[in-house]
Amino acid sequence: xxxxxxxxxxxxxxxxxxxxxxxxxxxxxxxxxxxxxxxxxxxxxxxxxxxxxxxxxxxxxxxxxxxxxxxxxxxxxxxxxxxxxxxxxxxxxxxxxxxxxxxxxxxxxxxx
Amino acid sequence: xxxxxxxxxxxxxxxxxxxxxxxxxxxxxxxxxxxxxxxxxxxxxxxxxxxxxxxxxxxxxxxxxxxxxxxxxxxxxxxxxxxxxxxxxxxxxxxxxxxxxxxxxxxxxxxxxxx
Numbered sequence: 001x002x003x004x005x006x007x008x009x010x011x012x013x014x015x016x017x018x019x020x021x022x023x024x025x026x027x028x029x030x031x032x033x034x035x036x037x038x039x040x041x042x043x044x045x046x047x048x049x050x051x052x053x054x055x056x057x058x059x060x061x062x063x064x065x066x067x068x069x070x071x072x073x074x075x076x077x078x079x080x081x082x083x084x085x086x087x088x089x090x091x092x093x094x095x096x097x098x099x100x101x102x103x104x105x106x107x108x109x110x111x112x
Numbered sequence: 113x114x115x116x117x118x119x120x121x122x123x124x125x126x127x128x129x130x131x132x133x134x135x136x137x138x139x140x141x142x143x144x145x146x147x148x149x150x151x152x153x154x155x156x157x158x159x160x161x162x163x164x165x166x167x168x169x170x171x172x173x174x175x176x177x178x179x180x181x182x183x184x185x186x187x188x189x190x191x192x193x194x195x196x197x198x199x200x201x202x203x204x205x206x207x208x209x210x211x212x213x214x215x216x217x218x219x220x221x222x223x224x225x226x227x
Contacts, residue, residue, distance in 0.1 A: 032213035042204070043218040044155065089154050093213045098143055100216060102154035106119055
């Protein structure tokens with residue numbers, strides 16, 4: 001079925017610590033995995049993405065890893081800052097289509 | 113600003129009324145998506161277009177919902193006989209076409225409140 005599970009639903013970390021958010025998808029044909037950040041009252045915005053032919057991608061303090069065998073991918077944020085506080089969504093494309101299914105979101109709170 | 117534009121930003125309507133929302137995608141983007149988001153949840157897929165063709169519609173979507181993209185540019189989403197359960201943020205997104213998937217660019221959404 002079309003399903004993307006995301007954990008945890010809430011995450012609190014101290015400023016400077018790392019945060020990890022994990023997602024699991026069900027369709028082995030999924031080949032593109034974007035991550036979005038949504039601040040309160042604003043639109044979701046892409047922060048990083050990864051394709052199925054790559055195992056890891058990094059952009060400054062943000063990295064994403066993909067395990068195709070286990071069908072899960074993770075977002076890693078290092079040296080967290082208060083402005084990282086937001087809701088993060090993972091997504092996966094489905095069955096060779098251009099449809100994106102989103103996870104349920106993780107509310108990240110970075111404590112100063 | 114050449115981002116995705118949605119109108120109106122807010123809509124309050126009474127149960128049973130029809131509403132229509134508009135989305136103008138990024139001009140060079142051929143794919144256009146509609147999602148619905150309720151508080152504390154991720155965007156829920158409704159439908160998407162490639163140019164003027166509606167390629168998929170969610171099985172969960174009631175027949176009261178219909179979307180069009182007649183000239184392959186802007187799109188409208190209509191909800192007939194609105195119900196209180198339709199209250200949500202309706203997000204439009206667009207993406208570039210091509211053989212590979214490309215990121216969705218979201219609009220600011222239309223917040224619907226059904227009283």
